[in-house]
Amino acid sequence: MDAIFDIPVIGVLIQFVVYVIAALPVVAPTIAAAATPIALGAMCGFMNERSGVVNIGIEGMMLTAAFVAWWSASLAAQVVPNVGIGVLGITLPLVIGLTTAILAAMAVSAVHAWLSITVRADQIISGTIINIFAVGITGYLNLLISKQSPPSAGQFQPLQLPGVLEDVPVLGFLLDSLIGVGPIGLTMLISVIVLQVLLFRSRWGLRTRAVGEHPKAAETVGIDVIRLRYRNVIGGGVFAGLAGAYLTIEFGSAFQGEMTAGRGFIALAALIFGRWTPVGAFGAALLFTASIGLERSIRFAPPEGQLGEWLTAVPLQFYGALPYLITIIVLAGVVGRSLAPAAVGRPYERESKAA
């Protein structure tokens, strides 16, 4: 083994691969957990952009949902009995929190839809408004509430896999980090697959793609462009709601001001890097968070020898910036090319109205 490692350059590359494989089981749960809200946020962006509406307000939608989930679950815990079904830590207050968070994100999405589709305002401004408003209103209410220090309603629990599965060599840890998660994490996995199939195999998918690429042609074959856009944008809010709720009632159990910390924008990056497909965006989310996982691993357990010297010489912040750099490179078409749906960003105007 040492002989292979001593080959110049290639030896270090092999060392790197060996190091990553060795570190993966340790950091995989972190990577999967960090990828969940990003993938869900990207699903929200997917629903918007595939039907021709830009959404840079995912961050604000997630932040709103995170706050609403936490607050309403906390309020519910003081009123309704804390009964659960004994699976995944599901209790009545948490379900109420999750539901209201989804409704809140849908409401914010409805505003985005109204501004972008009906008012035909600039869609990027609409997203900006949502982001500023979300930071303001959640920070405002959080400060008012924190004086009474409301009790936490707890959080969802991960799925306990049978011990046999965990012991499966190689795949055990992968199963554990992907499926051994809470209800929102599981929902994310299912939605990624379902949306991917629906996009390319269903009537809704065909229509959505048509409306996103060439709305005029879609209208001539009888598709109601306005209605489909409304439906998809508001439907996208469901995923932003799940993403926000994940942060405060599944991954953690408390809310902090501006706690989304740019995840909504990484979600946008993942959507672009994943070429506007659900599975692609999920893969991108995993890749992006793997960069964070690698950083953790290098910080706490750096490899030995030449490779260790090289890796620790790279500033740790480089791994934090990597997802964004990759996205810029892909968007610039340096390596491959990622193209947005053609009609994204353009408000649709019916012929009869334009005349």
Add this chain to the structure above:
Amino acid sequence: MRAALERVRSVAVLPAVAIGLALVVGAVIMILSSPLVGGFDLTLPLTAYQALAVGAFGSGNALVSTLVNATPLVLAGLAVGIGFKAGLFNIGAQGQFLIGALSATIVAIALNGASPAVAIPLSLLAGMAGGLAWGFVPGFLKAFTGAHEVVTTIMLNFVAIQIVSYVISGPLRGAEVTFARTDNIVAGELPILIGRDGHLGLLLAAVAVPAAWWLLYRSTIGFEIRTVGANPDAARYGGMQPKWITVLAMSVCGLLAGTAGAGEILGEVGYMPASYGTTVGFDAIAVALLGRAHPVGILFAGLLFGGMQAGAGLMQVQAGIPVQMVSVLQAVILFFLAAELIVRRVLRIRAPGTGVEAELETVSRSYGEQTSL
């Protein structure tokens, strides 16, 4: 004279209506949330807005504080506004601000032993150059690869955060500091011109406004920038080079935002922390939109938002309203501006549309195309 007044009225009526409506919405939010503070209180908004106004304009110190808060907003607002004129949506003022601040810090720390007459201009220039470079990149990418600036500038904002974190917590970390920050800037510190903390940066913003106006409306380059923004095809047909105009415009935007960053560090903070929390990038978008992308409008919008930031503290102390209410008001103002069509119809406003809609159309329409200019 009458014509001039009429013009002011027609330009200012919609922003004024938006601000008024936002204050109403803010009042409703305060009243609805008053039970959380200590009982239902219908007069809470009056107390709050009064404190806000006193904190912003009520005394000499308050006025200076308003000017200090407005300075980065005006500079970064111009960075977004000039972008609008060129048909570019610069969401990257945040990153350009940070890189400008970082560059200024690097030079200022290096020149800490030098004379202020050397350290101040060089640090400021470094900040401008840093911001310019951070604006050049998305401009170049847009012009020559078609990568849309909305996405690239958002990404570059986060790259900038990481770079700042690396430089400040690594090579530039101060010797005797308790958290990750640089040593104090001594020689490069901007002199105080008025009041308690009215630093030289105020003057920079005051100069930048007429300079930007001259650039946009009196210079050949400005004419080309506006033509490219309104219609790149027409610009090319007229013999201009939209690619290089785009790169130039974005670089100027970066320079302005970088100046804002340099001014904040050298004039306000006095050192650079590894995680410099600021919302200036998004605030600048609000300023540019409320100011209708016109330098004079941006000046007034910057003063308004700067005043709100200056008065927010007093509002929190006297009325118990958290400072975040200012962000809420900003967002609601933007909301009513964006919903201009509806506001006009409901209130029967006849003033002509003088907004940035024409330029913005170029911006968001190009999002899906990603074609090179």
